Amino acid sequence: MGALEIIVANEPEPAGVILVVEDEVLIRLDVSDFLRGQGFDVVEAASADEAIAVMASGEHVSLVFTDVQMPGSTDGLGLVRWxxxxxxxxPVIVTSGLSRDRDLSPDLADLAPIEQKPYSEAALLRRIRRRLDL
Incomplete structure (x- = not known):
């Protein structure tokens, strides 16, 4: 018998860790599954409070993708400020279902780029890659 050769396939390095913050479960699952399919590790949070807890715990996060309007003690804008x-x-990308930019807080544009809902997955992926310099 010959020697047993073990070949270990190297898993590709993840493209980064995206924290997806969205209170609508189906939207959060959909975008998280899409990003995982694009090679990202994804951490999910249902509120800004959960996202702050994740980040305060020291979890490595490459980029945060957050909705503006969420339940809890703070919203997406409070999360961005934190x-x-x-x-x-x-880096942070904010998404909003508000139909007009003037409906958003005047300081939002200064805090983070806005991805208007409904957003296309392709446009979101391009913006994430630009923000991460990929």
Whole structure:
């Protein structure tokens, strides 16, 4: 008998860790599954409060993709402000179902780029890759 050769296939490195923050379960699952299919590791949160807990725990996050309107003690804009104070190097993309830019907080454009709902997965992927320099 010959020697047993073990070949270990190297898993490709993930493209990054995306924290998806969305209170609508089906939307969160859909975008998370899509991003996983594109090679990203995904951490999910149903509220800004959960997202802050994830980030405060020291979890590595490459980018945050968050909705604006969510239940809890803070919304997506509060989450973005928390990130700017505590994890300022983490890029953020905000999504909103509000139909007009003027309906959004005036300071939102200064905080993070906005991906209007409904968004296409291809457009979201392009924006994420640009923000991560991929």
């Amino acid at each position: 990130i700017r104070r505590h994890r300022p190097t983490v």
